[in-house]
Amino acid sequence: MSTPKQITVTIDGKTCTGTAGQTILEIARDNGIVIPTLCYLKGLSSWGGCRICIVEIKGSPKVVPSCATPAMDGAEIITNSDRLVQLRKCTLELLFSERNHLCPMCPYNKGDCGLQHQGLAHGITGIRYQYLYPAMPIDLTAKYFGLDQNRCILCTRCVRTCDEVEGVHTLDIAGRGEKNRIVVDLAASFGTSETCTSCGACVANCPTGALFDKAAAFRGPLASCQTVLTTCTECPVGCGLKVFTKENRIVNVFGDPDSPVNKGHLCVKGRYETWADARQRVTQPLVRGADGQLHPATWPAAMKLIKDTLAQSPDWETGLLVSPRLTNEAIQSVRKMVDRFDRVAAFVAPHEAALCGQPEFSADALPKLDNADAIIVLGSRPSEDHGVVAARIRKAVRQRGAKLLIFHARKSGLDRYADICANVVSLERSFWKQVADTLAGAQRPVLLYGPQAMSPIGVTVLERLLKAFEGQKEGTGPAVIPLPRSTNSLGLGAAGIELLEEIGPWLDTKPMSFLHIVAGDEPDGGARLLEERYVRALLSEVDCLVVQAAYRSALTDMAKVVLPAMTWAEKYGTVTNFEGRVLPVRPVLAPVGEIRDDQTILESVFA
Amino acid sequence: MNKTAKETAKKPAAQSEAKPTAPAKIKVATMWLSGCSGCHMSFLDIDERIVELVKHVDILFSPIVDTKVADMPQVDVGIVEGCVNNSDQEHELKMLRERCKVLIALGDCAVTGNIPTLRNQFPLEDVLSRGFEQTESTKIPIIPNDPVVPPLRPKAQPLQEVVKVDLHIPGCPPDADTIWFALTELLAGRVPQLNEKNMRYD
Numbered sequence: 001m002s003t004p005k006q007i008t009v010t011i012d013g014k015t016c017t018g019t020a021g022q023t024i025l026e027i028a029r030d031n032g033i034v035i036p037t038l039c040y041l042k043g044l045s046s047w048g049g050c051r052i053c054i055v056e057i058k059g060s061p062k063v064v065p066s067c068a069t070p071a072m073d074g075a076e077i078i079t080n081s082d083r084l085v086q087l088r089k090c091t092l093e094l095l096f097s098e099r100n101h102l103c104p105m106c107p108y109n110k111g112d113c114g115l116q117h118q119g120l121a122h123g124i125t126g127i128r129y130q131y132l133y134p135a136m137p138i139d140l141t142a143k144y145f146g147l148d149q150n151r152c153i154l155c156t157r158c159v160r161t162c163d164e165v166e167g168v169h170t171l172d173i174a175g176r177g178e179k180n181r182i183v184v185d186l187a188a189s190f191g192t193s194e195t196c197t198s199c200g201a202c203v204a205n206c207p208t209g210a211l212f213d214k215a216a217a218f219r220g221p222l223a224s225c226q227t228v229l230t231t232c233t234e235c236p237v238g239c240g241l242k243v244f245t246k247e248n249r250i251v252n253v254f255g256d257p258d259s260p261v262n263k264g265h266l267c268v269k270g271r272y273e274t275w276a277d278a279r280q281r282v283t284q285p286l287v288r289g290a291d292g293q294l295h296p297a298t299w300p301a302a303m304k305l306i307k308d309t310l311a312q313s314p315d316w317e318t319g320l321l322v323s324p325r326l327t328n329e330a331i332q333s334v335r336k337m338v339d340r341f342d343r344v345a346a347f348v349a350p351h352e353a354a355l356c357g358q359p360e361f362s363a364d365a366l367p368k369l370d371n372a373d374a375i376i377v378l379g380s381r382p383s384e385d386h387g388v389v390a391a392r393i394r395k396a397v398r399q400r401g402a403k404l405l406i407f408h409a410r411k412s413g414l415d416r417y418a419d420i421c422a423n424v425v426s427l428e429r430s431f432w433k434q435v436a437d438t439l440a441g442a443q444r445p446v447l448l449y450g451p452q453a454m455s456p457i458g459v460t461v462l463e464r465l466l467k468a469f470e471g472q473k474e475g476t477g478p479a480v481i482p483l484p485r486s487t488n489s490l491g492l493g494a495a496g497i498e499l500l501e502e503i504g505p506w507l508d509t510k511p512m513s514f515l516h517i518v519a520g521d522e523p524d525g526g527a528r529l530l531e532e533r534y535v536r537a538l539l540s541e542v543d544c545l546v547v548q549a550a551y552r553s554a555l556t557d558m559a560k561v562v563l564p565a566m567t568w569a570e571k572y573g574t575v576t577n578f579e580g581r582v583l584p585v586r587p588v589l590a591p592v593g594e595i596r597d598d599q600t601i602l603e604s605v606f607a
Numbered sequence: 608m609n610k611t612a613k614e615t616a617k618k619p620a621a622q623s624e625a626k627p628t629a630p631a632k633i634k635v636a637t638m639w640l641s642g643c644s645g646c647h648m649s650f651l652d653i654d655e656r657i658v659e660l661v662k663h664v665d666i667l668f669s670p671i672v673d674t675k676v677a678d679m680p681q682v683d684v685g686i687v688e689g690c691v692n693n694s695d696q697e698h699e700l701k702m703l704r705e706r707c708k709v710l711i712a713l714g715d716c717a718v719t720g721n722i723p724t725l726r727n728q729f730p731l732e733d734v735l736s737r738g739f740e741q742t743e744s745t746k747i748p749i750i751p752n753d754p755v756v757p758p759l760r761p762k763a764q765p766l767q768e769v770v771k772v773d774l775h776i777p778g779c780p781p782d783a784d785t786i787w788f789a790l791t792e793l794l795a796g797r798v799p800q801l802n803e804k805n806m807r808y809d
Contacts, residue, residue: 100728102721104779109809120803126718126775130768133720133727 114207141191167394238577267387283593327573361580380450525553642689
C-alpha cells in the first residue's frame with residue numbers, strides 16, 4: 001500500500017500538515033486549532049448540518065463547513081473572521097428560536113449542553129428572530145431514557161450513532177422544513193420500537209438535552225462529576241466503563257472511548273441495568289434469630305456464629321458454591337478454600353461447563369469480527385447476552401455486507417439481519433447446500449459459538465459447519481471463537497473450579513449440612529438458583545446456609561446468615577474477558593455500610 | 608450591529624471620564640411582568656453594594672416603590688423582568704419604553720420568554736380551561752371574564768418581540784455579580800459586554 005499523500009494548508013496563518021482526504025476540521029484539530037462544532041462527532045460520518053464549523057477559503061466567495069470539506073493542498077483557510085462569527089451567531093440564534101429551548105428546565109443546563117456552550121461562547125444575549133414555539137412531542141416510553149423534541153437541533157448525531165455504532169438504525173429524520181424531526185422506527189415510540197436495543201448510545205452522543213437519561217436527570221451536571229474508568233462485569237466481553245459520580249452516587253455510566261474492547265460503546269446492561277434499576281442492598285451482616293426473622297448483627301458476631309457452627313459439627317458435609325461473576329482475585333481465594341470444604345463449585349449457565357471446562361481464550365476476537373466477511377453464530381444470542389458483540393456483528397453485516405448465519409433454538413434480536421437463520425436445524429441436504437453456498441468464497445469467516453453449541457444438537461451442527469469449510473483453500477478456515485455467557489466462567493474454569501450447570505444433583509448426591517453461597521453482586525441476589533427444579537427444597541434441608549450477597553433476594557431470605565458483599569462499583573480487582581485480556585475493576589463508590597469484598601469475607605470467615 | 612455598538616460605547620465612556628462628578632442621579636424604573644420575582648431578588652442580592660448604587664441612582668418606579676402606573680415618570684433606565692403575557696403588561700411595557708432612554712431585559716423570561724411561553728404550544732382556550740376549569744382543586748369552574756381582569760394575549764412573548772430592547776441580560780436569574788457589572792458599566796457610560804464567564808442561560 002502506498003502511503004497517503006501529505007498535504008500542507010495554512011489555517012489562520014499557521015502552516016499545518018495533514019494527509020490527502022482529511023477534512024479541514026480534522027487537520028485543524030490535529031494542529032491544535034479550535035473550530036466550534038455541534039453536529040460533528042469524531043468516529044461518526046460527517047453530516048455538515050449545523051453550519052457552526054464554517055470556514056473561509058481564500059479565493060472562494062463561499063463559506064464551507066469544515067467538517068465535511070476535504071482540505072486541498074496549499075489552501076489558505078480562515079476560521080475566525082468577523083464574517084464567520086456573525087454567521088455563526090445567526091445560525092445559533094436560528095437554532096435557539098426554532099424550538100423551545102428552555103435552559104432552566106433542562107437537566108443538561110450546567111455545562112453539559114453543546115448548544116448552550118456555543119451560545120455563551122459566542123456571547124449571545126438575546127435572539128433577534130421571532131420564536132416559533134412549536135408544539136413538540138415528548139417520548140417517555142423507553143425504560144431508561146426519553147426524547148424531548150423541544151430541545152432537538154436536528155444534528156443527527158443520534159441517527160448516525162444508531163446506524164453506524166449500534167447498527168440498528170432505529171432513529172431517523174422524517175418530515176421537511178420546520179416539520180423535520182427525529183423518528184423512532186416508522187413514527188413509532190421507543191416503547192413500541194422493534195429495533196431499538198436500549199443501548200443508550202444516542203443519549204450519550206446527544207449534544208443537547210433532547211435525548212436524556214431518566215436516572216441521570218437532575219442528579220447533577222456531568223461537568224461537575226468525578227470520573228472513574230473501570231470494567232463492566234455483566235458479561236465476558238469486558239467493556240470499558242466511564243463512570244460519573246457525585247457525592248458517592250453514580251450519576252451516569254458511559255462507555256470508555258479509549259477501551260480497546262468496546263471503543264466507547266455499551267449495551268443496555270453496562271449502560272443502565274447495573275445502576276439505574278432500584279435494588280435492595282444488603283449493607284450489614286444478618287443472622288436469623290429464634291423468631292425465624294433475619295436480624296442485623298455485627299461482623300464478629302456473624303463470623304463467630306459460622307465458626308462455632310462448623311467447630312461443633314466436625315463431621316458435617318460442607319460446600320462452597322460461587323457465582324461466575326467473581327473477580328480473578330476472588331477466584332484465587334476460592335481456590336485456597338478447596339481444602340477447607342468437602343466440595344467447591346461454581347454455578348454457570350446451561351451447557352457452559354462444557355464450554356469453559358477447558359477454557360480457550362480467543363485473542364483479538366473482536367477485531368476478527370470487525371474484519372469478517374462471513375459470521376456464523378451458533379448456540380449464542382449476542383443481541384441478548386453480549387450487546388456490544390451484536391453491535392459489531394450488525395456493523396459487519398450492514399456496512400460491509402458480511403454474511404450472517406445464525407443457528408440457535410431460540411429467536412434473538414439478531415435474526416432479522418441474518419442471511420440464514422435456523423431456529424430449527426434441518427438435516428436436509430438442500431439446507432446444507434444453501435449454507436455452503438452462502439459461505440462460498442468467504443475469505444475471513446468467523447464462527448462464534450456459545451454454550452448451546454455444546455448441546456447434542458449444537459455439537460452436530462458445529463461438526464457439519466466445520467465440515468462445510470473442509471476442502472476449501474488453506475488458510476480460509478473460520479476463526480473459531482467460544483463466547484460464554486457468564487462473566488468470569490472462563491477464569492473459574494482456568495482455575496480448575498468445578499463448573500455446575502445444574503446444582504440439584506450436586507446438592508443431592510450427598511446431603512449438605514453446611515453450604516456457603518457466594519452470590520456476590522448477582523443482579524437477582526442469586527435467586528436464579530431457586531428457579532431450578534428441586535433446588536428450593538434441597539436448600540431448605542441444609543442445616544446451615546450462609547449467603548454472601550450484595551442484594552436482598554429470595555435466596556438471602558432462606559439463609560441462616562447473610563453476609564454483605566460489594567457490587568461492581570465498590571470492588572477492586574481484575575476480570576479476564578473472552579479474548580484473554582486482564583481488565584481492571586476499579587472502585588467507583590466508597591463502600592456503604594459494612595460491606596466487604598468477596599475474597600476478604602471468604603478469607604476472614606474460613607481462615 | 609455589534610461593531611457600531613462598540614463604537615458608540617467608547618464615546619460616552621470618554622465623556623464620563625472627562626466629567627469627574629455627576630451631580631444628577633440616574634433615574635431608574637424597574638418593572639415585573641410575567642416572571643417569578645427571582646430577577647428582582649437577584650438584583651437585591653448585590654447586597655451592600657446597593658448603598659453604593661443609590662449614591663448614583665434614584666429608583667422612581669418599581670414593585671418595591673409605591674408609584675401608580677399612571678404616574679410613571681420619565682427615567683433614564685428601565686429594567687424589566689418577566690415576559691409579556693397579558694394586555695395590561697403590554698400597555699405598561701410600551702409606556703415604559705416611551706418614558707425611558709435605555710431598556711434592559713433582565714432575566715430569561717424577559718429575554719427568551721422562558722417558562723411562561725410554555726403555554727404558547729397550546730390554544731389559549733385550552734390553557735384557560737386547564738387553569739380554571741380542569742385543575743384538580745377546582746370547585747366552581749369559571750373562566751374569569753370580568754373586564755377588570757386583563758385578558759391574556761394569544762401568545763406570551765419576550766420583550767424584544769413587543770418593543771425595542773437595548774440590552775439583554777439572560778439568566779434564570781442572572782447572577783447578582785452580572786447585574787452589578789451591567790449597572791456599573793452603564794453608570795460608567797459603557798455598553799456592558801457579557802461573555803461566557805459572566806453570563807448564564809439557566
